[in-house]
Amino acid sequence: MLKREYEGQNCSIARTLELIGERWTVLIIRDAFLGVRRFEDFQNELGVARNVLSTRLTRLVDEGILEKRRYQERPARYEYRLTEKGIALWPVLISLVKWGDRYVSPAGPPRLIVHRGCGGEVNDHLSCERCGKPLGARDVEARPGPGAKAAAA
Numbered sequence: 001m002l003k004r005e006y007e008g009q010n011c012s013i014a015r016t017l018e019l020i021g022e023r024w025t026v027l028i029i030r031d032a033f034l035g036v037r038r039f040e041d042f043q044n045e046l047g048v049a050r051n052v053l054s055t056r057l058t059r060l061v062d063e064g065i066l067e068k069r070r071y072q073e074r075p076a077r078y079e080y081r082l083t084e085k086g087i088a089l090w091p092v093l094i095s096l097v098k099w100g101d102r103y104v105s106p107a108g109p110p111r112l113i114v115h116r117g118c119g120g121e122v123n124d125h126l127s128c129e130r131c132g133k134p135l136g137a138r139d140v141e142a143r144p145g146p147g148a149k150a151a152a153a
Helices: 012-020 023-033 039-046 050-062 090-103 146-152
Strands: 066-072 077-082 111-115 140-144
Touching: 012 023, 023 039, 023 050, 023 077, 023 090, 039 050, 039 077, 050 066, 050 077, 090 111
Parallel strands: none
Antiparallel strands: 066 077, 111 140
């Protein structure tokens, strides 16, 4: 990670990368957008060490990107949900998805992000390619794409 001092840098990109630029952190945020909520589910999906996952989740909660909600009293168990600050990262993730689909997914997109309303894919301008409606995180769902089938083979 970058140093927290930002010596000589007055840069929002550097500050953002310090917060969310670490590999596991971005993948945790991705999975939260895909509906993963519980520690065990994040761990199973990502295969990340439990101590690393715990540290990253704590940081995301401390920074207000995720919130921790109790869903069971005994034993106490929690789930993690995106806050408005976390949901505001959706355009960033879609940009990464679109770049990755274009440049590093030779078998095609592993996931398609589609408009719940009509099934059209989200485009680079965060709107539906079929109906033209501007889309946000709550307007879409992920479906397996052609690259998912290639990876499974």
